[in-house]
Amino acid sequence: MKLSTGFASDVLPLIFSILAIAAVLYLCYLLSRYLAKKANSIANTANIQILERVALAQDKGLAIAKICGRCYLIGFSSDRIELLKEIDEAEIRSPEPGAGRNFVDALNAALKGRLDLTGNNGKHKNDGHEK
Known part of the structure; x- marks a missing residue:
């Protein structure tokens, strides 16, 4: 079967546009990770370190x-x-392995149609039974 020139001229620019958008999004992701690391290294000094922060509003x-x-x-x-208040260092818990999710994990979960922001991989406890 022979492809018509109309099909190729309509689809190829669309494919290239999608690839260009994906490349720009990936570069933005890399830039944001780089800037976050730089901001943390600037904010943390020898005497002052921000161990954890959470937004309430x-x-x-x-x-x-x-x-x-x-x-x-x-x-x-x-x-x-x-x-x-002052906190005893023994009271501070270290993060559990896999507790934090990065952008790639959240994106993969969303693309698979199972976006789970709670971090429990879609398992909900209901009277001791998992769904």
Whole structure:
């Protein structure tokens, strides 16, 4: 079967456009990872390290900071930063393996049609039985 020139002239630019968009998205992903690593290395110094942070609202959040060997829970907003309490370093849990999901894992899960933002791979407990 012979392909018509109309088909090739219509489909090839579409394929190249999709490939170009995918390449740009991948480059944006790599750039964002690079910038995040740079920002963390700039923010963490010999005496001050941000161990963990979580956003509570658009301009509010909590952070655990290690300052001169002591750990603190800090609350912050756009207009205020407040020391909430000192934390014993033994109380701080290290992240569980596989607890954090990166962009590629979330994208693969979404493409497979099983986007699971809870991190439990689609398994929900219901009266002791898994679905």
